[in-house]
Amino acid sequence: MNSQKYVDEYIRLYETGQIKLNKERKLLIKFVQKNILNNDEVYFDDELIENCIAFGEKWYFPLTAFQRFLIAFVFLFWKKNNRVVFRKFLWMLGRGGGKNGLITVISNFLISELHGIDDYNISIVANSEEQAKTSVDEAYKCVKKYEVLQRAFKATLTKIVSKKTNSIFTFRTSNGGTKDGLRDGAVIFDEIHQYEDNKDVRVHISGLGKKPNPREFYIGTDGYVRDGFLDKLKEKAMKVLNGEARWNSLFPFICKLDDESEMDSPELWEKANPMLCEPRSDYAQGLFDTIYEEYEELEEDPSNFEEFMTKRMNLPKVDLEKSVATWEEIEATNRDLPDLLNEECIGCLDYASIRDFAACGLLFRDEEENYLFKTHSYVRKEFVDKHYAYSKKQNDNLKNQKKLAPIREWEEQGLLSVVEGPTIDPHIIVQWFVDMREHYVIKKIIADNFRMEILKPLFEAEGFEVEVIKNPRAIHSLLAPRIETAFANHKILFGNNPLMRWYTNNVLVTIDKRGNKEYQKKEPVKRKTDGFQAFVHGMYRADEISVGSSFAFADIDF
Numbered sequence: 001m002n003s004q005k006y007v008d009e010y011i012r013l014y015e016t017g018q019i020k021l022n023k024e025r026k027l028l029i030k031f032v033q034k035n036i037l038n039n040d041e042v043y044f045d046d047e048l049i050e051n052c053i054a055f056g057e058k059w060y061f062p063l064t065a066f067q068r069f070l071i072a073f074v075f076l077f078w079k080k081n082n083r084v085v086f087r088k089f090l091w092m093l094g095r096g097g098g099k100n101g102l103i104t105v106i107s108n109f110l111i112s113e114l115h116g117i118d119d120y121n122i123s124i125v126a127n128s129e130e131q132a133k134t135s136v137d138e139a140y141k142c143v144k145k146y147e148v149l150q151r152a153f154k155a156t157l158t159k160i161v162s163k164k165t166n167s168i169f170t171f172r173t174s175n176g177g178t179k180d181g182l183r184d185g186a187v188i189f190d191e192i193h194q195y196e197d198n199k200d201v202r203v204h205i206s207g208l209g210k211k212p213n214p215r216e217f218y219i220g221t222d223g224y225v226r227d228g229f230l231d232k233l234k235e236k237a238m239k240v241l242n243g244e245a246r247w248n249s250l251f252p253f254i255c256k257l258d259d260e261s262e263m264d265s266p267e268l269w270e271k272a273n274p275m276l277c278e279p280r281s282d283y284a285q286g287l288f289d290t291i292y293e294e295y296e297e298l299e300e301d302p303s304n305f306e307e308f309m310t311k312r313m314n315l316p317k318v319d320l321e322k323s324v325a326t327w328e329e330i331e332a333t334n335r336d337l338p339d340l341l342n343e344e345c346i347g348c349l350d351y352a353s354i355r356d357f358a359a360c361g362l363l364f365r366d367e368e369e370n371y372l373f374k375t376h377s378y379v380r381k382e383f384v385d386k387h388y389a390y391s392k393k394q395n396d397n398l399k400n401q402k403k404l405a406p407i408r409e410w411e412e413q414g415l416l417s418v419v420e421g422p423t424i425d426p427h428i429i430v431q432w433f434v435d436m437r438e439h440y441v442i443k444k445i446i447a448d449n450f451r452m453e454i455l456k457p458l459f460e461a462e463g464f465e466v467e468v469i470k471n472p473r474a475i476h477s478l479l480a481p482r483i484e485t486a487f488a489n490h491k492i493l494f495g496n497n498p499l500m501r502w503y504t505n506n507v508l509v510t511i512d513k514r515g516n517k518e519y520q521k522k523e524p525v526k527r528k529t530d531g532f533q534a535f536v537h538g539m540y541r542a543d544e545i546s547v548g549s550s551f552a553f554a555d556i557d558f
Helices: 005-015 023-037 046-059 065-074 099-110 134-145 147-152 199-205 229-241 260-264 266-271 282-300 302-312 327-331 381-388 407-412 426-436 452-461 472-488 498-505 530-539
Strands: 042-044 076-078 088-092 121-126 153-155 159-162 168-173 184-189 215-220 251-254 344-350 357-365 371-380 416-419 441-448 466-469 507-511 517-521
Touching (some): 023 229, 088 229, 099 121, 099 215, 134 153, 229 251, 260 302, 266 282, 327 472, 327 498, 371 498, 381 416, 426 441, 426 452, 441 452, 472 517, 472 530, 498 507
Parallel strands (some): 088 215, 184 215
16 A cells, blocks of 8 residues: 555545545546555655655745645656656646646756756747746746755756756747657646647657656646647546556546536636635635636626636637537537448538638438538648648648648548649539449539539539529528537537538637527638538438438349
């Protein structure tokens, strides 16, 4: 039976009701008791833990119970080889929770002679230089403040160097194109909600392992990027906590409200931000007062509701007056499509912007009233080069362009085709439906009136029946209840199609003074909605689709 006083202290605070935990941290307590405290193969290095805490409290600030709890697991080792048990740490908590201050303390300690590993370099990575240098700047100011620290460290605005171990604490931006070959002991990824994928992460951690006891820290508050790196990391965290993944593959400390309704109970805010636990320090009380003021202002200005829930309560909120569905509902479309060979469907398309995107689709129904949507998009190369860095190499400075929409990745998955030329050739669109007709029974093709003076004759020449929606805005309000209900009840299947989820998440629902809804874009240029608009066109005639209508000559007994 292992025992560590700061771990025991935190568990005692929870079990005696002195702190309130969200469900993820309750699972973490059980996880720690099962896998660590009852594990004779691991041990806490109490000397390193005490030294790190003493270092932080002497030179930086008093540490809270949750911060001491987290430090303990940084220095958890295997008895058999004295290697760290956890290489990866995920710390998620509401804005103002002190995660950057804590990581500064730990980083400064790890490069010091108190840790005792030479050349144990540490990089902190973020999307912007301003965010990345936050902790390094904090350490710089601390070193410059105390003469004792100046004898131990050389501090500049870009890095802190231990004179004894020659270890360096510095910052980098998240574009990892030129960062191959780093020899870090630890890497810290800040504001991880902004990462679209793990490509840059892989580059920055590629140098780990060349020094003993490598560590990766992923810290931040939740954000607005869905289906990206953070969502996948949270999914892994839940698998770890639920015993569905290797128990030491990640140490997840996730603080958030359990339910949106808890927002109206300030005494529960500590679920999202452990800094708010009683008794509060002067800093924590000031933080609580600030958050409470923001909460009160929501009554007069509800436009900040999404920001408040996401950043303060660490519970991403999709405002249903702005989005067509919650992210959880959109994510529920990621289910395998059944075999639809020879099934009847409605063809639909959105071809309004012939200079950027065009989306084709086939809408099916099944006996359980599910809506099944197969789709393919065509995008113009010049447009995706300009806005999504499609043609640039991985090691170029892509900033956030590629991250907004990984066009090449979607192309490789067969979800879209990149085409040359000043416009998207209408014959390509028509040919897609001709090809699909070889496999499915396309009852008719529906589109709005944009460009249909060009497309309709081409479709009819191929024998398709075409219906043109003359007032597409009018059908949005008509279809909104059906579409919202279908999303809410998980009746929509896109298959594993991240492009279609992206389209849908980009939809802005506007409501006029009469209560009529219209599907628009959250951002006019880069956040496209073409695939979703094609889906809406298909839903306009969904009732005409026969269910169980598969037909083949082979079924006929001649």
